[in-house]
Amino acid sequence: MVKRADKFFALAYVEYIISPLSEMLRVSCRINNSVACGNPQEQRLQSVVSVFLSRDRFRICYHLHSIPPCISKATVLMKNKLQSAIVFVTVLSMSMVNGEDSKVELAKFNGTWELLSVITDGKETPPENLKSVRVVIKDGKHTVFIGQTVVAKEIPFTIDVSRGPKTMVDTLPDGKTIKGIYKLEGETLTSCVADAGQDHPKEFLSKPGSGYTLRVFKRCDEGKQSIEGIWLPTGAELAGAKLPVESLKNWKLTLKPEQYLFENGKEADQGNWKLDTSKTPNAIDITGTEGPNKGKTILAIYELSKDELKVCYDLSGKNRPTEFSTKAGTPLFLVTYKRK
Numbered sequence: 100m101v102k103r104a105d106k107f108f109a110l111a112y113v114e115y116i117i118s119p120l121s122e123m124l125r126v127s128c129r130i131n132n133s134v135a136c137g138n139p140q141e142q143r144l145q146s147v148v149s150v151f152l153s154r155d156r157f158r159i160c161y162h163l164h165s166i167p168p169c170i171s172k173a174t175v176l177m178k179n180k181l182q183s184a185i186v187f188v189t190v191l192s193m194s195m196v197n198g199e200d201s202k203v204e205l206a207k208f209n210g211t212w213e214l215l216s217v218i219t220d221g222k223e224t225p226p227e228n229l230k231s232v233r234v235v236i237k238d239g240k241h242t243v244f245i246g247q248t249v250v251a252k253e254i255p256f257t258i259d260v261s262r263g264p265k266t267m268v269d270t271l272p273d274g275k276t277i278k279g280i281y282k283l284e285g286e287t288l289t290s291c292v293a294d295a296g297q298d299h300p301k302e303f304l305s306k307p308g309s310g311y312t313l314r315v316f317k318r319c320d321e322g323k324q325s326i327e328g329i330w331l332p333t334g335a336e337l338a339g340a341k342l343p344v345e346s347l348k349n350w351k352l353t354l355k356p357e358q359y360l361f362e363n364g365k366e367a368d369q370g371n372w373k374l375d376t377s378k379t380p381n382a383i384d385i386t387g388t389e390g391p392n393k394g395k396t397i398l399a400i401y402e403l404s405k406d407e408l409k410v411c412y413d414l415s416g417k418n419r420p421t422e423f424s425t426k427a428g429t430p431l432f433l434v435t436y437k438r439k
Contacts, residue, residue, distance in 0.1 A: 200260045207283060208236045212316035213356070221307035230356045234316065246327070246355070266299050267292075286318040326374070326401070327354045330408055330436035339427040352436060359385065368392050374401075382419060383410070406438035 214232040217224040231246045243251040256269045264280040267290065271277065278299045279292030291300045294310040305313040330352040335342045349364030354372065361368040368390035375382040380400040387393045398419040399412040411420040415430040425431035 201258055204260050204265075204283070205239055205258055208241075208288070209238070210318050211235050212288060213319040215315045215317050216313075218305040218313040220309060220311070221305055233319070264301075264303070271295070288316040288318070290314050290316075326403055326408065327356065329353050329439040331439050333435050333437050335432070335434045336425050337432050338429055339425050351439075361390075366390060380421075380423070385412070408436040408438070410434050410436070 212234045214229045214234070216226070217229060231244075233244050235242045235244065239257065240253040240255050241251075242249060242253055254269055254271065256267055258268075258281070259266045264282060267279050267281050269277040269279075269292075275295045277292050277295050278297065279290050280300050280303065281288065281290040282303070289303060291303045291305065291311055291313045293300055297310055300309075300311050303313060305311040332347040332350045332352075334344070335347060349362070351362045353360040353362075357371055357373065359370060359372050368387060370385060370387035370389065370392065372386075373384045375384075380402060383399045383401050385392075385397040385399060387395050387397075395416055397412050397414060397416050399410055400420050400423070401411075402409040402423060409423055410433070411423050411425070412432040412434075413420055413430055414432050420431055423433060425433050
C-alpha cells in the first residue's frame with residue numbers, strides 16, 4: 100500500500116512541475132490506508148493536500164487525520180513524506196505567485212512620469228528645478244530626460260512585491276546597483292533609494308546623512324510630454340491665404356512643461372499652455388503672460404505625428420477651430436511645425 104501511495108505522490112509532483120503556467124492548477128496527494136487494528140470495524144487513514152494557483156489567488160488546503168497507534172511504521176513514514184511535500188509545494192507555489200505578481204506590477208510602471216518632489220539627505224530640491232525632468236519607463240527599463248536631453252538611458256531595474264515595503268534594484272552601466280523601496284498608488288509613484296552599495300531603506304524617509312533620496316512621481320499625459328521641444332515652421336496660412344515661406348524663417352516656437360515662447364525675430368510672445376487630449380481633435384489652450392497676447396487666451400487644436408506638429412488657432416479667442424483649415428473672413432491661423 101505504501102508503494103502505491105509513493106507512486107501517486109510522484110505523479111502529482113510531476114504534474115505540478117510541468118504545468119506551472121496554467122490558468123488554474125490543482126495538485127492533490129491522497130493516501131487511503133485500511134487497517135484492522137484488532138477491531139472488527141475497519142479504521143481508515145486519509146491524508147490530502149491540495150494546491151490551487153491562479154493569476155491572482157493562491158490557496159493550499161490539506162487534511163491529515165491522526166494516526167491510530169496500531170498503524171505500521173511504514174504508514175507513519177508515508178505521512179511524514181506527505182507533510183514534507185506540503186512544505187515543498189507551498190514554497191514553490193508562493194515563489195511562482197510572487198514572480199507572476201512582479202511581472203504584473205512591473206507592467207504598471209510603463210509610461211511617462213514627471214518628477215514632483217525630491218528630498219536628498221533631508222534637503223528638498225526646489226520645485227522649479229524639477230519642471231523639465233521626466234522619466235520614461237518601458238519593459239523594466241527607465242530613461243531619464245531633462246528637457247529633450249537624455250541623461251540616463253534604458254537603465255534596467257527589477258522589483259520584488261513579496262517584501263514589505265516592496266523593493267526595487269537598478270543596475271547601472273558600470274555594474275553597480277542602487278537599491279530602494281517603492282509604492283505605486285494609482286497615478287503616483289513614490290520611491291526611496293539608497294546610495295550605490297547601500298542596502299534597501301526601511302521606510303519612506305530621507306534624513307540628513309542617511310544617503311537616502313525620496314522621490315515622488317506622477318504619471319503624466321503622453322501627449323503633453325511629446326509636444327515639448329523646439330519647433331520651426333514649415334508652412335502657415337491665415338484666413339485662407341498662405342504666408343510666404345521667407346516670412347517664416349525667423350520664427351521659432353519653444354514648448355517647455357506648460358510654458359511656451361514664440362519668437363519671430365522682432366518680438367517675443369510667451370505664456371502658458373494646457374492640453375486636453377480627451378477632445379477630438381486634441382485641444383490646446385494658450386494664455387499669454389508677456390508680449391502682444393498678454394492676458395489673452397487663444398483656443399486651438401493640434402495634431403502631432405512623430406516630429407511634425409500642426410496647430411490651428413482662433414486668434415479671436417472666442418471659438419475653438421473644428422478642423423485643420425482656414426477660410427477667408429475668419430480669424431483662423433494654421434501653422435505646421437517640424438521639430439528641431
